[in-house]
Amino acid sequence: MDSSPRTSGPPLHETGARLTIDLSALAANWRRLAACAHGAECAAVVKADAYGLGIAEAVPALSRAGVRTFFVAHTVEGIAVRKAAPDAVIYILNGLPSGGGDAMRQHDLRPVLGDPGEITDWQAGGSGPAALHVDTGMNRLGLTLDQARRTEFRPALLMSHLACADTPDHPRNALQLANFHAFRALFPGVPASLANSAATLTGGDYLFDLCRPGIALYGGNPFANRPNPMAPVVRLEARILQVREVPAGEPVGYGAAEVMTRPSRIAILSAGYADGLHRQAGSTDAARGADAIIGGVRCPFAGRISMDLIAVDVTDAPEAARGGMAVLLGDGIGVDDYARAAGTIGYEVLTGLGRRYHRVYAGG
Ligand SMILES: *Cc1c(COP(=O)(O)O)cnc(C)c1O
Numbered sequence: 001m002d003s004s005p006r007t008s009g010p011p012l013h014e015t016g017a018r019l020t021i022d023l024s025a026l027a028a029n030w031r032r033l034a035a036c037a038h039g040a041e042c043a044a045v046v047k048a049d050a051y052g053l054g055i056a057e058a059v060p061a062l063s064r065a066g067v068r069t070f071f072v073a074h075t076v077e078g079i080a081v082r083k084a085a086p087d088a089v090i091y092i093l094n095g096l097p098s099g100g101g102d103a104m105r106q107h108d109l110r111p112v113l114g115d116p117g118e119i120t121d122w123q124a125g126g127s128g129p130a131a132l133h134v135d136t137g138m139n140r141l142g143l144t145l146d147q148a149r150r151t152e153f154r155p156a157l158l159m160s161h162l163a164c165a166d167t168p169d170h171p172r173n174a175l176q177l178a179n180f181h182a183f184r185a186l187f188p189g190v191p192a193s194l195a196n197s198a199a200t201l202t203g204g205d206y207l208f209d210l211c212r213p214g215i216a217l218y219g220g221n222p223f224a225n226r227p228n229p230m231a232p233v234v235r236l237e238a239r240i241l242q243v244r245e246v247p248a249g250e251p252v253g254y255g256a257a258e259v260m261t262r263p264s265r266i267a268i269l270s271a272g273y274a275d276g277l278h279r280q281a282g283s284t285d286a287a288r289g290a291d292a293i294i295g296g297v298r299c300p301f302a303g304r305i306s307m308d309l310i311a312v313d314v315t316d317a318p319e320a321a322r323g324g325m326a327v328l329l330g331d332g333i334g335v336d337d338y339a340r341a342a343g344t345i346g347y348e349v350l351t352g353l354g355r356r357y358h359r360v361y362a363g364g
Pocket of ligand 1: 047093195196197198212214215216222
């Protein structure tokens with residue numbers, strides 16, 4: 001068998017940066033979550049193209065690891081999962097769009113129904129197995145307890161979603177758990193699912209029959225205020241286009257937002273906010289932004305992030321040179337570290353990773 005890693009996107013010499021996705025780490029993260037599920041089935045949430053990493057590669061790797069049930073947001077994503085996993089059970093979290101039932105049935109996809117009208121539409125089109133989403137206190141999707149009492153529909157899966165799972169001791173978790181038990185009593189014998197990544201790791205009463213982790217599979221931290229227990233899956237490296245001298249007192253980049261306080265060497269990297277490197281993670285005189293790693297040295301961003309370029313202060317990184325690579329994610333910089341510098345969460349960094357990268361799928 002060919003053991004060289006698979007690639008997608010443009011070749012590296014036609015673009016600016018390389019995104020490496022470690023499929024072994026992805027599979028290891030799933031096995032870890034499956035162990036935490038203690039006998040409950042461990043599904044995989046692969047919406048938004050497997051959180052930006054690629055359904056076509058992630059789904060076969062997860063299937064080989066043992067995943068039998070997948071969740072996506074939209075039918076088009078479900079069709080992509082069906083191609084990669086012909087025998088899997090596939091749920092569509094965003095439910096049934098009007099006129100969308102035939103496509104779902106054609107590809108053997110199951111909608112997650114969360115509104116009485118949606119149930120009526122699904123049954124009118126011929127029905128088929130579906131999940132029922134009930135609202136236990138997030139006030140987003142799902143039937144109320146009254147609506148659930150009135151429905152005759154028997155779902156293949158009863159599910160709800162926690163609003164505060166990333167903070168395990170938040171009182172809303174216990175409230176939602178108690179509410180979920182009230183719904184369950186209305187659907188005796190129907191398998192139930194409540195846990196996302198954080199709740200799967202929290203375990204205990206949240207596990208039920210099936211867990212639905214997403215972010216933790218991809219190495220993001222599912223917790224708001226705890227160390228990340230998962231293995232990193234993505235590595236992002238951008239080419240150094242040039243290294244220039246910038247005298248003390250001179251600014252770098254748009255808006256002259258950061259003035260160098262010492263004679264500096266500045267490396268210009270071939271990636272920017274159009275590649276999903278949120279502009280908010282730039283550096284100003286008032287606030288340090290994100291870091292890159294060059295030759296093992298942590299180097300702070302210098303000035304604002306441009307569409308296709310990032311300036312980095314490499315004064316303390318003697319190895320920085322034109323044609324070299326700078327690590328933006330990896331070697332200790334997690335997606336959550338970049339996210340913190342950008343004022344957002346790892347989920348948004350992962351799902352925003354650009355389409356211009358040379359992608360390498362390693363460890364499959
Ligand atoms: C996205 C999603 C998940 C996965 O959540 P993570 O926090 O990424 O583990 C589970 N259930 C539902 C309903 C979701 O929308």
